[in-house]
Amino acid sequence: MxxxxxxxxxxxxIKPRLFRDSRGYFFESFSEREFEEKVTPILGHIVHFC
Structure with a gap:
């Protein structure tokens, strides 16, 4: 990112980083770990939906 x-x-x-190969491309739209390393910690609660 x-x-x-x-x-x-x-x-x-915030721009996603594209990973390309012969099949097309993949991208990770957001990385909490990378955001916290580069910008600031995210405040809030983690919510998991099952």
């Missing part, structure tokens, strides 16, 4: 800062304070653009 690529994080791009903007001219507006606190506004970021």
């Amino acid at each position: 690529n994080i791009v800062k903007t001219n507006i304070e606190g506004v970021l653009i």
Whole structure:
């Protein structure tokens, strides 16, 4: 995931990283671990839907 800062304070653009091969492509739209490493910890509760 690529994080791009903007001219507006606190506004970021999050772009998925594409993984391509002969079959097409795959992308991870969001990674909580990577976001917390690059930006800030996410505050809140984890909710699991079964």
